[in-house]
Amino acid sequence: AQTVTQSQPEMSVQEAETVTLSCTYDTSESDYYLFWYKQPPSRQMILVIRQEAYKQQNATENRFSVNFQKAAKSFSLKISDSQLGDAAMYFCAYRSSSYSGGGADGLTFGKGTHLIIQP
């Protein structure tokens, strides 16, 4: 079974600064997807960014980028120019490819990191 570990229960950053959230995972599969989700107090999980394991290039979405190290099984999220609206819980998640999982593609989540933005 796959596991996802987020070792930072809480992180704090000044507005406009850069912050990096850490995530490591364990899997024996070679083909999979990794995600970062944001969960504000409204509880809805919002997809921030995703990475396909077969792609060496790190994904970017505006102010959000990842550092994907497949051999080290590490997948960190960098948020540049932090804004007050970025404050939320951030979850790292893993998903098997549908080919290797027989169609089962539910997400495996870490415990989350609470991101605080200081004005």
Next chain:
Amino acid sequence: EAGVAQSPRYKIIEKRQSVAFWCNPISGHATLYWYQQILGQGPKLLIQFQNNGVVDDSQLPKDRFSAERLKGVDSTLKIQPAKLEDSAVYLCASSSRINQPQHFGDGTRLSIL
């Protein structure tokens, strides 16, 4: 496009009572998921449907939890009887098909007294 709809938003019951949650996925989405999120943890998959068939229910406590997706659209998740440890947020998600991004609803917060 309307998002994933869930109801109720909150539910409070006593232990050993029954409860049901409802989910309406995004129109046309064939795949539907139920997750349980206990306070301080990430969501855990309970069950995945593809149309009205079950793809994965390996983490569903089948002695007390049941779920159905009749006609391959709406879904209900039931707990009978509820235990204190079932206190959690129950999230529903849908995707257009397997291997596509999952869109989440706002969840139902269940409190067991």
